[in-house]
Amino acid sequence: MRMVRDEGNNKTRTEDNWFADGIGFVRGETPEYFIELKDFIKEK
């Protein structure tokens, strides 16, 4: 999912976030960082 945020002053910021079936947020990329899921634990 791509999120484009209008920050005013003709500036926008774009974030790409991936959500996977049964897991949730699995990958994120912005101009500043890249992260990807390595583990998911449902138990407390």
Added chain:
Amino acid sequence: MKKHPATISVMAAITILFAFAPAFSSDFFPVGDGYTWTYEGYMKNTPQKKLVVTASIIKREKIAGQEYYYYSAPSVDVRFLVRLDENFGYMKVLKYPFPVLKFVTLDVYLTPEIQFIKLPYKVGDAWEQKINAEANLTPFKMNQEIKVKFTVMDSEKFVFKGKDTRSST
């Protein structure tokens, strides 16, 4: 007027049902007490340095009658409250450590809630919102209008622990 015992039983059953019914949870954004996700990545200005981020649902909080899950990733100062219904995932509050006094949290309230994921989640969906973000720093209040556009762009396979799963961006 006295209520019939059967009426009382039905009312009690409904009360118990709602008290113990699981909260709505989307396949694409599962939420539950204690759920923990661990990520690896990097900052683009220091790509050689590995970044490890752990995010957990640490508790629930009620605001204006709605119950939210408190999603916390303290190593990157990310904390927010989310809830789901059958139409959207909603984000209501962002929590930031207060500058200098890091043990104090600054809450930023979003009105209306940001609809950060549309359900059922499918490629091609797009939606826009205007949000007011308000931080209360007594005696000051700060407000900012935010415009956001969300688009579910594409679908691909994501391999997790050796298994393919469907993911969308």
